[in-house]
Structures are given as structure tokens and as C-alpha cells.
Amino acid sequence: MKRYVIIGNGVAAAGCIEGIRSADAEGSITVISAENHPVYCRPLISYYLEKKTDLQRMNYRTESFYADHGVTVLYGKTAEQIDAEARQITLNTGESLPYDALCCCTGSSPFVPPMTGLDTVEKKFSFITIDDTLALEQAVTPDSRVLIIGAGLIGLKCAEGLHGRVQSITVCDLAPRVLSSILDDKCAAMMQKHLEANGISFVLGTSAKEFKGNSAVMQNGETVDFDVLVLAVGVRANTALVKNAGGEAGRGITVDVACRTSLPDVYAAGDCTEYHDISSDSVKVMALMPNAYMQGHTAGVNMAGGEAVFSNAIPMNSIGFFGLHCHTAGSQPEGCEMIEEADDTHIRRLFVKDDRLTGFMLIGHMHRTGIYTALIRNQTPLSSVDFARLRIGPQLAAMGAAYRDKVLKGAV
Amino acid sequence: MKRIYVKEEWCLGCHLCEYNCAFANSGMTDMVKALRGKTIYPRIQVEQDENGVTYAVSCRHCKDPVCVKSCIAGALSKKDGVIEIDHDKCVGCQTCVLVCPYGAVVEDGSGAAQKCELCLKNSCGAPACVKGCPNGAIVYEERGEAE
Ligand SMILES: Cc1cc2nc3c(=O)[nH]c(=O)nc-3n(C[C@H](O)[C@H](O)[C@H](O)COP(=O)(O)OP(=O)(O)OC[C@H]3O[C@@H](n4cnc5c(N)ncnc54)[C@H](O)[C@@H]3O)c2cc1C
Ligand code: SF4
Numbered sequence: 001m002k003r004y005v006i007i008g009n010g011v012a013a014a015g016c017i018e019g020i021r022s023a024d025a026e027g028s029i030t031v032i033s034a035e036n037h038p039v040y041c042r043p044l045i046s047y048y049l050e051k052k053t054d055l056q057r058m059n060y061r062t063e064s065f066y067a068d069h070g071v072t073v074l075y076g077k078t079a080e081q082i083d084a085e086a087r088q089i090t091l092n093t094g095e096s097l098p099y100d101a102l103c104c105c106t107g108s109s110p111f112v113p114p115m116t117g118l119d120t121v122e123k124k125f126s127f128i129t130i131d132d133t134l135a136l137e138q139a140v141t142p143d144s145r146v147l148i149i150g151a152g153l154i155g156l157k158c159a160e161g162l163h164g165r166v167q168s169i170t171v172c173d174l175a176p177r178v179l180s181s182i183l184d185d186k187c188a189a190m191m192q193k194h195l196e197a198n199g200i201s202f203v204l205g206t207s208a209k210e211f212k213g214n215s216a217v218m219q220n221g222e223t224v225d226f227d228v229l230v231l232a233v234g235v236r237a238n239t240a241l242v243k244n245a246g247g248e249a250g251r252g253i254t255v256d257v258a259c260r261t262s263l264p265d266v267y268a269a270g271d272c273t274e275y276h277d278i279s280s281d282s283v284k285v286m287a288l289m290p291n292a293y294m295q296g297h298t299a300g301v302n303m304a305g306g307e308a309v310f311s312n313a314i315p316m317n318s319i320g321f322f323g324l325h326c327h328t329a330g331s332q333p334e335g336c337e338m339i340e341e342a343d344d345t346h347i348r349r350l351f352v353k354d355d356r357l358t359g360f361m362l363i364g365h366m367h368r369t370g371i372y373t374a375l376i377r378n379q380t381p382l383s384s385v386d387f388a389r390l391r392i393g394p395q396l397a398a399m400g401a402a403y404r405d406k407v408l409k410g411a412v
Numbered sequence: 413m414k415r416i417y418v419k420e421e422w423c424l425g426c427h428l429c430e431y432n433c434a435f436a437n438s439g440m441t442d443m444v445k446a447l448r449g450k451t452i453y454p455r456i457q458v459e460q461d462e463n464g465v466t467y468a469v470s471c472r473h474c475k476d477p478v479c480v481k482s483c484i485a486g487a488l489s490k491k492d493g494v495i496e497i498d499h500d501k502c503v504g505c506q507t508c509v510l511v512c513p514y515g516a517v518v519e520d521g522s523g524a525a526q527k528c529e530l531c532l533k534n535s536c537g538a539p540a541c542v543k544g545c546p547n548g549a550i551v552y553e554e555r556g557e558a559e
């Protein structure tokens with residue numbers, strides 16, 4: 001009987017469990033979970049603050065998930081070390097656990113750059129876990145002025161979540177635009193305008209230089225007073241366990257399409273990894289929930305002796321604020337052509353290079369965008385489809401009768 | 413398992429399936445009351461290609477469903493081959509819309525996502541689009557593919 005060990009208990013770990021069990025009903029599975037919660041939907045923490053979900057519904061799987069899959073979870077414990085030669089890990093409690101196959105699903109940790117006087121701020125929070133969220137919820141009152149450092153996905157989702165529960169929300173970022181890692185200037189401006197129309201204030205192109213109790217001095221000299229501070233500057237992949245064991249890692253743990261690390265029988269999946277983005281032909285950290293699941297599942301199947309690859313990874317985001325949605329996928333490689341259609345309520349930017357759709361940015365109209373995503377993922381030659389039609393909107397009609405026969409007249 | 417398949421040579425492009433879908437999932441008993449003057453959000457979409465050929469597209473109930481793997485709320489699942497969506501868990505993030513290769517997940521008009529569930533959860537018990545198609549251009553049958 002094979003012994004499987006999974007470090008971390010997020011969605012990558014859930015994918016890994018389901019992947020293992022699709023190929024091996026017998027082996028033992030042990031999960032080391034630093035957080036004292038069964039696997040939950042991390043992205044829903046802002047929806048929790050908005051009261052659009054609750055702790056019960058945030059569970060990723062049913063109550064009997066671990067029992068149904070024959071999994072032992074060690075809650076509140078952390079893995080401290082991997083001994084790849086002896087094939088065992090050591091926990092913070094001193095226990096050691098042997099494995100035949102190991103998957104590192106350790107996710108990422110909030111990154112807080114050194115900022116003078118941060119220790120003088122009494123109420124400061126990260127926004128990554130349920131525990132962060134419950135603590136933040138406790139700290140805010142209807143009179144709170146909230147300052148969020150970071151206008152990326154996490155910072156803005158936090159702003160949306162707190163909206164209506166506090167007096168004011170200011171978001172600052174060193175970047176000159178919101179969502180700078182996924183949107184270009186024009187798309188970011190449209191999102192920012194919408195956020196501002198919903199009462200969120202921005203201080204962009206500058207960041208906090210110094211904190212003095214309840215006030216932040218910006219690099220541009222401005223002062224922002226606040227009651228509650230949220231640090232959402234960014235996250236860093238948790239690579240240390242694999243790196244210290246001699247495994248390869250860059251900004252994330254290096255994994256191949258089978259989710260193998262450079263260490264024997266050690267796999268890794270999710271936010272802790274870096275891997276190949278086919279849309280830009282480069283290696284990246286793509287910290288996204290769908291990818292975390294797919295990597296975890298792939299790793300699990302391979303750990304159990306099956307054969308699986310996740311070989312069409314791309315960055316992609318579906319994100320919305322106050323009813324305005326935005327879909328982005330793929331990348332905009334050097335020299336790509338941009339095809340744009342836009343008005344006051346929506347923007348559609350398609351990026352094309354070498355007869356392929358490499359990426360898109362859409363705001364406002366989201367109908368059936370997965371048809372575009374599939375073009376990127378499948379690297380479909382645009383000369384083989386009716387691209388003029390696709391420019392009007394995503395539709396299978398552009399894909400040709402043979403494709404339609406395959407997907408509408410047979411099982412896929 | 414039984415799935416929905418199209419016979420595009422029989423499709424009239426009348427869009428009746430879209431209305432039957434919206435009605436079947438409205439929870440109402442009177443079609444006029446359910447649909448009159450309302451924007452409908454059908455889970456089946458009639459398309460037309462450059463040769464004028466029309467056909468209806470709905471969820472393929474994929475063997476390896478990328479929507480289920482991608483849902484950020486754990487709201488999509490596969491039960492006996494049927495891809496279901498749990499309306500209570502869905503937060504309307506539209507990640508499923510972004511990943512479904514066939515454009516089969518759509519918004520429901522109230523901020524959540526919806527998709528064809530083969531009318532197994534509503535009072536029809538079998539796909540209303542199939543039953544209501546005047547020309548037999550949509551069928552619900554077993555085609556013997558290995559799952
Ligand atoms: C507010 C917010 C909103 C988001 N929104 C979206 C979204 O809309 N769409 C999207 O695609 N993605 C979104 N994400 C990102 C998404 O949540 C992650 O990509 C996903 O959760 C990654 O899953 P994971 O299993 O790799 O890592 P995690 O969910 O981070 O899980 C890793 C777990 O491992 C534990 N751990 C770490 N080290 C150890 C150790 N040594 N021993 C034991 N346990 C350990 C950690 O405590 C953690 O619980 C969002 C993230 C946040 C914070
Ligand atoms: S919604 Fe799309 S991806 Fe999901 S099962 Fe249906 S066709 Fe497949």
C-alpha cells in the first residue's frame with residue numbers, strides 16, 4: 001500500500017486527493033494542514049464580508065470529503081523539513097512521516113515590504129485566510145476609515161467586501177493604475193472609474209513611506225489617516241521546503257507538466273509553483289485557483305502511478321467589482337496586434353500574433369468568453385477559423401462544421 | 413449516459429428551444445406569465461453559421477469538465493455524469509464562463525451563473541428543449557461513448 005503525503009490543505013491539495021483516488025483506492029493519504037479549517041474557497045473571503053456567502057457555504061467540498069476519500073488530516077500542524085533521500089518529512093511537533101510520494105501544496109504567503117513605523121499601527125491585517133477575514137471583520141465598525149495598501153486583485157476584492165460596512169475606503173498602490181498585473185492603462189482606467197463611482201478612493205503612483213500610529217505618510221508627501229490598515233501588496237510562493245531539500249525553485253517551485261519537482265517522488269502544485277505559460281512561452285508563477293486544482297489533480301494521478309499532464313496552462317482571471325466584470329486570459333507578447341472594440345460600457349481587446357490568439361482583455365460583456373479562452377489554450381491557428389466572426393463575438397459558428405460535428409454530435 | 417445532441421440539418425432556427433428552456437426553469441406554470449415582456453436567460457443558444465445553418469448549443473456534460481475544475485466556490489460538480497451547479501454556493505464570479513470552451517455557461521440575470529442541467533432538477537424531468545423542438549433537431553439519447 002502506497003503512502004501519500006500532501007503538505008498544505010488548499011484547493012491544490014483537494015485536487016491532489018481527487019487525482020490520487022481516481023487512480024488508487026487503497027493507498028493511505030495524509031494531509032498536513034497549517035490552517036485549522038477543512039479546505040475552503042479562499043477567493044470567497046471577500047464575498048463573506050459582503051455577506052454573499054457564509055462559512056458553511058465557503059467549504060470547497062462536502063463535510064464527508066476527507067472520510068469519503070480515506071484521508072487523514074493533521075490540523076494545526078506544519079511541515080518543517082523534507083528529507084528527500086530518506087523519503088520522510090518532519091513536522092513542527094517533531095514527528096516524522098514517511099512517504100512514497102509527496103506533494104507540496106503550500107500556496108503563498110503575504111509579502112510585506114519593510115515600511116517604517118509599521119509596528120506603530122495597532123489594527124493591521126493581511127487578507128488571505130479565513131482567520132485574517134474574521135479578525136478584520138472584528139476590527140471594523142461603521143465609522144472605520146480603512147486604508148488598503150495594494151490595488152491588485154486581493155486589495156480591491158477586500159475593498160469591495162468592506163464596502164458598506166465601514167465609513168471610507170482608500171486604496172493606494174505604487175503602480176499608476178489598478179490591477180496593474182492583469183490590465184493595461186485603458187482597461188484599468190475603466191475599472192477604476194467604476195470603483196470610484198462606488199465610493200472607493202485611490203492614491204496611485206505612490207505608496208506609504210512611513211506609518212505614525214493611525215496615519216500613513218505617502219512617498220509623495222500626502223498623509224492618509226485611517227483606523228484599520230490592510231496590507232495587500234502581494235504574495236510570495238512558499239518554496240522553502242522544497243528548496244531547502246535541494247529542489248529547484250525560482251520565484252516558485254519548478255515543476256514540469258506532470259507537476260514533478262526536481263526531487264524524486266516529490267510533486268508540487270498550486271500557488272507555490274512556477275510553470276510554463278503556453279500563451280507567452282515562458283515560465284511564470286500563475287497563482288490561480290483553476291490552475292491550482294488542475295495541477296493538484298495532475299500531480300495526484302501521477303503520484304498514484306497514472307499518467308496525466310497539465311500542458312495548456314495560461315494565466316486567466318475573471319474578476320468583477322460592484323457588478324462590472326472583467327475577463328482576461330493569456331498574454332500580450334512583443335509585437336502582437338491588438339484588435340479593439342469599445343464604447344462607454346465595454347471594452348474588448350484581442351491580442352493576436354503569428355496566426356494565434358495569444359490573449360484578451362474584456363470588460364463589460366462577458367457572454368461565452370470561454371470560446372476565446374479555448375482558442376488560446378488549444379493554440380488554434382486563426383487561419384483555420386472564421387476570425388472575422390469571432391471579432392464580433394465568441395461563437396462556435398466561427399469554428400467550422402467539422403469542429404461542431406465533433407462537439408455537438410458526440411460526447412466530449 | 414444520455415446527453416443532448418443536435419441534428420443541425422433539421423434545425424429551423426426558430427429559437428423555440430431558448431424559450432422552452434427559460435420557461436422550464438422559471439418554476440412557473442403559465443408560459444405567457446413566465447416570459448412575456450421579460451429578458452430571457454436561456455441555457456441553450458441558437459447559432460447560425462455563414463451558410464445559414466442553425467443549431468442549438470448547450471452544455472456538453474463533458475467527461476472531463478473544465479468548469480468543475482475551475483469553479484472558485486466549489487459550486488459545480490459532476491453527479492452520475494451530469495454537471496450540476498449549486499445555486500446557493502455560486503457567487504457569480506463567472507470563472508466558469510471564462511473557461512467553458514463551448515460558451516455553455518451563462519449568467520442567470522440575478523448575478524449567478526447557470527447552465528443546462530438536462531431539466532433533471534426542474535419539474536420537466538427531461539430536457540424541455542428536446543421535447544418542444546418542432547422538428548426533432550435536438551435529441552436526448554445514449555450514444556454509447558465510453559465515459
Ligand atoms: C482574496 C483573494 C481572492 C482571490 N480570488 C481569486 C479569483 O477570483 N480567482 C482565482 O483564480 N484565484 C483567486 N485567488 C487565488 C486563489 O485563492 C489561489 O490561487 C488558490 O487558493 C491556490 O490554492 P493552493 O492550494 O495552491 O494554495 P492555498 O490556498 O494558499 O493553500 C495552501 C495552504 O498550505 C498551508 N501551508 C503552507 N505551508 C505549510 C506547511 N509547511 N505545512 C502545512 N501547511 C502549510 C497554508 O497555510 C495554506 O492553507 C484569490 C486569493 C485571495 C487571497
Ligand atoms: S459547462 Fe462547459 S465545460 Fe462545463 S460541462 Fe458543460 S460544456 Fe463542459
Ligand code: SF4
Pocket residue numbers: 482483484485486487488497501502503504505506507508509524525
Ligand atoms: S460563477 Fe458560480 S459556478 Fe461559475 S465559477 Fe463562479 S462561483 Fe462557480
